[in-house]
Amino acid sequence: MIITTAGRTNQEMKEKAKKIAEYLEAEYMERNKKSVSTIQKQRQDDCIVVGKERLELFPLGESQPFFFHPNSAMFRIKRLLKGESDPFIQAAEIRKGSSVLDCTLGLASDSIAASLAVGIEGTVTGLEGNEYLAFLVGNGLRQWESGLEAMDCAMRRVQVKSTMSLPYLKNLPDDSYDIVYFDPMFEETILESDGIKALSRYAVYADLSEEIISQAKRVAREKVVLKDHFRSSRFEQYGFKVHRRKTSKFHFGVIET
Numbered sequence: 001m002i003i004t005t006a007g008r009t010n011q012e013m014k015e016k017a018k019k020i021a022e023y024l025e026a027e028y029m030e031r032n033k034k035s036v037s038t039i040q041k042q043r044q045d046d047c048i049v050v051g052k053e054r055l056e057l058f059p060l061g062e063s064q065p066f067f068f069h070p071n072s073a074m075f076r077i078k079r080l081l082k083g084e085s086d087p088f089i090q091a092a093e094i095r096k097g098s099s100v101l102d103c104t105l106g107l108a109s110d111s112i113a114a115s116l117a118v119g120i121e122g123t124v125t126g127l128e129g130n131e132y133l134a135f136l137v138g139n140g141l142r143q144w145e146s147g148l149e150a151m152d153c154a155m156r157r158v159q160v161k162s163t164m165s166l167p168y169l170k171n172l173p174d175d176s177y178d179i180v181y182f183d184p185m186f187e188e189t190i191l192e193s194d195g196i197k198a199l200s201r202y203a204v205y206a207d208l209s210e211e212i213i214s215q216a217k218r219v220a221r222e223k224v225v226l227k228d229h230f231r232s233s234r235f236e237q238y239g240f241k242v243h244r245r246k247t248s249k250f251h252f253g254v255i256e257t
Contacts, residue, residue, distance in 0.1 A: 001024060001026040001027070001045060001046050001047070001048060001132060002026065002027050002028075002029050002039060002040070002043050002045050002046070002047040002048070003017050003018075003020050003021035003024070003026050003027065003028050003029070003047075003048050003050065004017060004028070004029045004030070004031050004036070004039060004047060004048075004049055004050070005017050005030075005031050005049065005050050005051075006031070006049055006050065006051035006052065007031060007033070009031060013050055013051070013052065014030075016050055017050040020048065020050060020055075020135075023135075024048075024131065024132070024135060026048070027043070027045075029043070036049060036058050037063075040058065040060050044060065045060060046058065046059050046060050046132075047060075048132070048136075049065070054067050054068065054140070054143070055067065055068070055136055055139055055140075057132065057136055066136070067136070067140070068107070068136055068137055068139065068140020068141070068144060069107075069140070069144075070107075070108070070109070070112060070140075070144060070146060070151070070155065071107055071109055072109050073108070073109040073112040073113060073151070074146060074148075074151065076109065076112075076113045077112065077113065077116055077146075077148060077150070077151045077154065078148070080113065080116055080117065081116075081148075081150060086113055086117075087243075087245060087248070087252065088110055088113060088114070088181075088225075088227065088252065089113060089114065089117045091225060091243045091252035091254060092114075092179050092181065092223065092225045092252075092254070093179075093222070093223070094114055094117040094118060094179060095117065095118070096117070096118060096119045096121050096122065097118060097119070097121040097122045098114075098117070098118045098122045098178045098179060099118070099122055099123045099124075099176075099177045099178045099179070100114045100118060100122070100123070100124045100125070100177060100178065100179045100181060101125050101127070101176075101177040101179070101180045101181065101219065101220075102114065102124065102125065102126040102127065102181050102183075103127050103165035103168075103169070103180060103181060103182050103216070104127070104165070104181075104182055104183045104184060105126030105127055105128040105134070105137065105160065106128070106133075106137075106183065107137060108126055108137050108140075108141060108155075108158060108160075110181065110183060110227075111124050111126040111158045112141075112151070112154055112155055112158065113154075114181075115154040115155070115157045115158050116150060116151065116154040120153075120157070123157075123159070124157065124158050124159065125158075125159045125160075125161060125177075126158055126159070126160050126161070127161050127163055127164070127165045127168055128160060128161070128162060128163075129162075129163065129164045129165070130162075131162045134160055134161070134162035135162070137160060138160035138162075140155075141155040141156065141158050141160065142155075142156060165182075165212065166209075166211065166212050166215065169212065169215035169216060169218075169219055170215055172219045173219075174218055174219065175219070175220075175221040176219045176221075177219055177220055177221065178220070178221050178222045178223075179220060179222055179223055179224075179225060180216040180217075180219055180220040180223075180224045180225070181224075181225045181226075181227075182208060182216070182224075182225070182226050182227070183226075183227040183228075184207065184208060184226075184228065184234075208226075208234055208238065210238070213238045213255075217255060217257050220257045221257065222256070222257060223254050223255060223256050223257055224240075224254070224255040224257065225252060225253070225254055226238070226240050226252065226253040226254075227250055227251075227252055227253075228250060228251065228253065229249060229250055229251075230244070230245075230248070230249060230250060230251050232251075234253075235251070235253040238253075238255070239255060240253025240254060240255055241253060241254050241255070241256075
């Protein structure tokens with residue numbers, strides 16, 4: 001990974017880029033009026049561009065960068081603020097003060113919605129196996145300005161951990177969280193969205209297993225929740241009670257602990 005600055009830069013941005021390169025153990029390169037594609041051709045590597053407002057990830061060979069955007073979370077938050085229901089919040093029975101572990105953070109839409117629902121009394125922790133995605137999403141959650149104070153506060157409260165879910169679960173004491181959540185549909189979500197197709201090479205596709213479900217049940221005080229395709233065999237395989245949704249491609253499954 002290469003770290004550089006936006007075309008119009010200053011010393012502050014250069015120092016920020018250098019700190020990010022050090023943190024990610026990546027190579028810092030001066031921009032020197034070169035295009036991102038020129039820099040990538042020289043190094044044959046992906047590139048994170050540090051701008052004044054945001055970070056942009058340019059995968060090698062892709063013309064469009066990825067940058068954090070709360071995506072569908074915005075619509076969900078507006079509905080929740082109006083007092084309307086959200087399928088995930090409803091299925092997981094998330095409430096004020098709940099503690100939630102999102103084992104498949106992705107672009108954090110579910111974690112943002114959960115964070116609003118649990119409020120300042122609760123906690124939401126999101127796990128992301130790829131260190132670059134974890135860094136960009138974590139940075140975006142801290143800095144994105146949505147124009148909705150309640151949503152901005154919810155984003156700031158999400159704690160992002162750069163780790164695979166199984167080792168993280170193994171190191172937790174029993175009953176550490178109220179709810180442990182899995183959404184292994186991240187790959188399909190990426191492929192259906194033109195704006196983030198390039199992220200498919202970064203997403204970590206670790207399938208569920210008996211071991212990880214066993215660990216999740218040990219860690220969850222109340223329930224383990226799975227979001228999956230309505231035809232998925234995982235619900236029956238791991239003993240989830242399915243909350244069927246007639247008009248949706250995906251259902252939620254729940255194991256009460």
